[in-house]
Amino acid sequence: MNVRSFQLSDYRPITALLEDVLTEDCYEQTMEAFARQLSWDSDLVLVAVEHSEIVGMIIGTIxxxxxxxxxxxVxxxxxxKGIGKALVQALRQRFEQRHVTKILITADxxxxxxxxxxxxxxxxxxxFFRAFQKLAIVTG
Structure with a gap:
């Protein structure tokens, strides 16, 4: 399994994965945040790939x-199978490379x-950052 930054060709498989895994309400919120984060900093959107298939993704923001x-x-x-942990660890490395002072988990x-x-x-x-607002509002 490989964890890497999001690429434009990942868009359809990622949206299909999110549609499969998330509730309808969560999917709508996540797609808004996903688009916004891609416009801000796509290096904080990571995907897990196994045998050329996208099997997981994580969205982070600073x-x-x-x-x-x-x-x-996932x-x-x-x-x-450890994919979620690998995604979290890879994003943590990105945060550390950017010298963030604290890492929080959005707990909605x-x-x-x-x-x-x-x-x-x-x-x-x-x-755990207990926010019941959308990412767009939190980091606006």
Missing amino acids: DNNKGYYYRIA SPLHQR EHNEPVLPLYESMGYAAND
């Missing part, structure tokens, strides 16, 4: 020198099911 894990999605057929109603993933990687409750 605001006021803080890095945020915004949304993570194909149901590839969950529990849609991210609640994946919070144990972050906890298993050493993040604690005080690392």
